[in-house]
Amino acid sequence: MNERLMGEIIASMTDDLAKGIKKTGLRGNHVWMMVELDALPTIAGHIHNSWGATLVSMHAVDNRSITSDFKLCVILALKGEDDFVTLVASVNAENPFFPSLTPDIFSADWYEREINDMFGLRAKGHPDLRPLVLYDDWPEGTFPLRKDFAVDAKVPRIPKPYGFRKVDGEGVFVIPVGPIHAGVIEPGHFRFSVAGEPIIDLELRLGYTHKGIEKLSERMPYSSGVQLAERISGDNGFAHSLAYCQAVESLGDMKVPERSRYLRCIFAELERIYNQLGDVGGIALDTAFSVGAQHAFILRERMMDVNDLLTGSRFLRGVNCLGGVRKDIDENGRLKLIERLVIVKLGFQEFYEEVTETPTVMDRLETTGVLSSEAAKDLNIVGPSGRASGVDRDVRRDHPYAAYRDLSFKVPVLRQGDVHARFQVKSEEIIESIGIIEQAVSNMPEGELRTVVHYPEAGRTAMSLVESPRGELIHWIVSGDGRPFRHKIRDASFNNWRAMEVAVLGCIVPDFPLVNKSFSLSYSGNDL
């Protein structure tokens, strides 16, 4: 970010808008703007709409112990630039209301509901402020992320019904599914309204695996925070720990050794490959093409085995640490990795041909679960699901981290937005990821794995974006005394769950598992 761009952003505002800006600052590629609370929606809406920015995160900070107010942060990523705008507004602790952004930026919807649940700050003008994250029987007026709520506090449970949307009409049936599902998966409640076969409405109710990770992190020293981050969402553990480490490293001005940057790319891509293999296999399985699916699962197992071989953990845990990585890839490991990648690449081509040449599978995939490009942009759908609906955004390319700046890869983007498009994007990503690893292992410089760890002083702010297999995730940290003062985590699934409510409309109920699998959503990552 340079001052010219910051000047351009401010110059593009009308005088009325610019009056709302109290203070601006520039740090790295971030523009900070302290804005009047009442001007927040219009300024955010202006940057979002006129500059084609996307809403990366919106969250609150309980700053009452320092400035006796709540801070509201809105982070926007500018289109086509590796630059961010952070808008900060102050919310009076005595009068916990703020004007809603949702009418201007639709994707702010869930963020504002989350802020309402966790901090008790209400968005005025928000169309729907029902609880999002907290359980139905959580008592009113108890806000877990406020600093005066003890981490081990026991709260009384007061059962009350959740106000589900009602769909009425002749012949309309409601099918409630979950929160406990058949099979060993996570909990979530889906409420379908159907007229005959087609689904005319779907409502999600999540939050059943809420664990209070953000609260826990506030009392964990930075070194233990890495392990916590690894366990936010099991199969995206490396991406989460990478984002956490990068955020703390940027807080403490640590410079990660070059070799570690490459290793981080390699492990991040290994994680992507095994996740996407599981997803494409799952898509084949949900069309009842079991034989084909097993080919993908065999390959996935081969990749997890190579993870274990290189790092001692099938889920790449314990690899990331503050200041670098712990595990190196030696010559022997490099040869085994390359050999395994060749096997998987050949095997994957066989799987891909077999699935795409089977008419019964393709018949189910094509035109099922369509998410239009407009809907994907409005909901800010990230990752492969967004790229299958024409959202050309990939953190690795647009905001490069680790060694991605030095590696060449293609970002597959399709426009159809159906299950087949998501299958196609994931398939192409597997091949691209193999290419990235091959480049990285041959170009990796020799050297140190870890730098000396400097713990940051209190009161600094940093954030890190990482492209996890499911899409863009963010860790945003304000440093405190040896641990985060506030740690905001936003997983890709928090954005992408909304896509389900749109994509299944008009589909028949048996297509739901297939559509669900194609979006590959994490309950745990969403519920935190």
Add this chain to the structure above:
Amino acid sequence: MLKTIRNGFMKKGVVTDHYPSVPFVPHDGHMGMPVVNGAKCRADKECEEVCPTGAIQVKSDDLSIDLGLCIFCGECVRACPQQAITMSKEFELASKRREGLVRTYVIEQ
């Protein structure tokens, strides 16, 4: 259909193992159950302090690791100044009772 059969059973054969009749041997660096060498341990409690889940309890003459709390992160291995803890390849850790998950090692010095 023919291709499915050719690519599947005929080409790949059987890919699963005969576990448990043929034991599974993990790779060398596998992070399995942490094991304490009682002869090396000096009960200096470094491991207890770094354990993120509080799975380790050090008393004057024994050290216990609760595998029900352990997340196999290896922090204790790195923290131990005596190198008394190692991550073994042992992964078959199920127990019929909760107490069966607690492993106690006698500290010999």
